[in-house]
Amino acid sequence: MTEREETLELLVHAVRRFTREVLLPAETEVEETEQIPDRVIEGLKELGLFGMTIPESYGGLGLSMFEEASLVFEVAYAQPAFRSYFGTTNGVGTLGIINFGSEEQRQRYLPRLATGDMMASFCLTEPDAGSDAASLSTRAVRDGDHWVINGTKRFITNAIHAGVFTVFARTGLKEAGAGGISAFLVDRDTPGLTVAKPYRKMGFAGSHESDVIFENCRVPASALLGAEGTGFKNAMRSLDHARLHMAAVATGMCQRLLDEGLRYATERRQFGQPIANFQLIQAMLADSQAEAFAARAMVEKAARAKDAGLKTTKEAACCKYYATEAAGRIADRMLQIHGGNGYIKEYAIERLYRDARLLRIYEGSSQIMQIITAREMVREATN
Numbered sequence: 532m533t534e535r536e537e538t539l540e541l542l543v544h545a546v547r548r549f550t551r552e553v554l555l556p557a558e559t560e561v562e563e564t565e566q567i568p569d570r571v572i573e574g575l576k577e578l579g580l581f582g583m584t585i586p587e588s589y590g591g592l593g594l595s596m597f598e599e600a601s602l603v604f605e606v607a608y609a610q611p612a613f614r615s616y617f618g619t620t621n622g623v624g625t626l627g628i629i630n631f632g633s634e635e636q637r638q639r640y641l642p643r644l645a646t647g648d649m650m651a652s653f654c655l656t657e658p659d660a661g662s663d664a665a666s667l668s669t670r671a672v673r674d675g676d677h678w679v680i681n682g683t684k685r686f687i688t689n690a691i692h693a694g695v696f697t698v699f700a701r702t703g704l705k706e707a708g709a710g711g712i713s714a715f716l717v718d719r720d721t722p723g724l725t726v727a728k729p730y731r732k733m734g735f736a737g738s739h740e741s742d743v744i745f746e747n748c749r750v751p752a753s754a755l756l757g758a759e760g761t762g763f764k765n766a767m768r769s770l771d772h773a774r775l776h777m778a779a780v781a782t783g784m785c786q787r788l789l790d791e792g793l794r795y796a797t798e799r800r801q802f803g804q805p806i807a808n809f810q811l812i813q814a815m816l817a818d819s820q821a822e823a824f825a826a827r828a829m830v831e832k833a834a835r836a837k838d839a840g841l842k843t844t845k846e847a848a849c850c851k852y853y854a855t856e857a858a859g860r861i862a863d864r865m866l867q868i869h870g871g872n873g874y875i876k877e878y879a880i881e882r883l884y885r886d887a888r889l890l891r892i893y894e895g896s897s898q899i900m901q902i903i904t905a906r907e908m909v910r911e912a913t914n
């Protein structure tokens with residue numbers, strides 16, 4: 532085993548222990564209060580999880596995709612709001628700064644993001660631009676050595692906590708489509724930036740999503756992230772990474788759902804024996820185990836390919852599609868195993884079932900993952 536592999540093993544064990552000892556016991560509290568307790572946030576910071584993707588030279592852990600996925604499998608065993616809390620800071624909210632930011636921008640943000648002292652959000656989605664992200668209508672107009680941003684962003688995770696927002700806005704003509712979109716780093720305290728009250732949701736209690744409104748929000752020319760007109764492509768590159776991360780989240784959740792169902796099936800007795808003895812229950816367990824195993828194997832293989840420098844747009848879309856759909860099917864089967872008890876709030880499965888539903892929608896719906904996969908297949912076949 533290399534030194535790096537040994538360090539990863541230690542980290543995985545530390546995160547597993549934290550998940551079992553701190554996160555799982557806090558789940559009910561988070562569901563009731565809709566807040567992540569301070570002791571949990573401190574623990575996440577101590578483990579360095581806000582800086583998983585940030586290079587060590589800026590204070591982060593500098594993990595490879597495989598290493599990141601290995602930690603995410605563990606932390607996503609607990610309800611997904613915990614992972615969401617640091618997810619945007621080492622994911623879409625920060626990847627753009629790491630990959631396309633100037634040295635000045637990196638120095639300005641990354642060290643604080645790596646420690647969790649500052650959080651980051653990613654502002655792409657709009658009320659009328661969801662799956663069709665390139666149709667966004669937020670505008671940035673050049674005014675001397677400033678840009679003036681106007682528009683509304685929707686469902687922005689961690690907006691109420693974020694210190695910096697990566698904002699996608701149209702700087703070119705509408706006809707320029709994706710090529711007319713640029714990205715900006717906007718500080719939280721910039722006049723003209725307003726964060727609305729978080730939405731009330733079906734699940735994911737403790738994860739906060741809000742609208743972010745820009746009204747004549749003036750940012751300096753130095754806030755432009757990457758070259759003018761490259762914002763959309765850069766967003767897609769960040770999403771390629773984030774979708775693999777999200778597939779790892781779904782994989783962690785598959786394991787948790789499976790464990791909840793298996794525990795219940797071995798403890799619950801009907802017809803004089805544990806229901807796990809019945810073949811129709813076993814079929815649900817076996818199908819779910821096979822899918823959880825496949826999801827993990829897919830994520831690990833795609834992560835290794837990404838670390839080897841290969842383009843993994845298709846693989847990331849396949850993984851996100853498969854792992855999140857598997858989590859949905861497993862959640863449904865495990866709730867079925869719980870019978871009437873699965874429908875009441877005393878059992879974690881009721882909550883996890885609602886949480887799992889979002890995985891197939893956010894960071895690109897299953898239908899968008901199918902489209903990306905098929906487009907890449909056609910492109911490869913015809914090029």
Ligand code: COS
Pocket residue numbers: 623653655656661662663664665709710763764767768770771844893894895896899903
């Ligand atoms: N990496 C690099 N470049 C990419 C890319 C990727 N993964 N995906 C697209 N691009 C480039 C394309 O090559 C194209 O550039 P050229 O014009 O130079 O060829 C440009 O970006 C536009 O791409 P495309 O034509 O594929 O854009 P579309 O508008 O057809 O749609 C989808 C692209 C549907 C894939 C995109 O809008 C999408 O991902 N939608 C879902 C958005 C989403 O996930 N939202 C969740 C919230 S954000 S957390």
